[in-house]
Amino acid sequence: MEKGGGVRYWLLKSEPDEFGWPDQVAAGDVGAEWHGIRNYQARNNLRAMELGDRAFFYHSNIGKEIVGVVEVTRLAAQDSTTDDARWLSVWVRALHPLRAVTLAQCKGEPALQNMVLLNNSRLSVQPVTASEWQLICALGGFV
């Protein structure tokens, strides 16, 4: 568990008809609470996030594509949508839109074959490696 090694990278999944990129953008610099995570692995990833960490915003089900970059603005704390102390949420704000990078596109990239997105499709909060991050940013036109 590397600590203090600078910004780390993540991927957050949301169904766009529940909460999509436009909703995240509309939340502005204050951002929005990333709530509703009820999976231990995902929760542990939330807990590992630090201020300033960046995450891809992924549209699951509808779209199946990475559509933007968000930044962590509040550390993990009690999820406001439950009293159950096991569940945490962070806050994130929209940082930059991406030209959509589709799941199919990722599958076609040899350098992305080990992405969690391709190998554990059900995990809704995932780590992303620095090299994966850079490649997807390049594909998405975010330089």
Next chain:
DNA sequence: GCCAACGTTGGC
């Protein structure tokens, strides 16, 4: 709408 993969629950 279907189904595979995965996580959780609960009986033993």
Next chain:
DNA sequence: GCCAACGTTGGC
């Protein structure tokens, strides 16, 4: 602690 049954997620 094992494992069968069940529920959920998410790609197709």
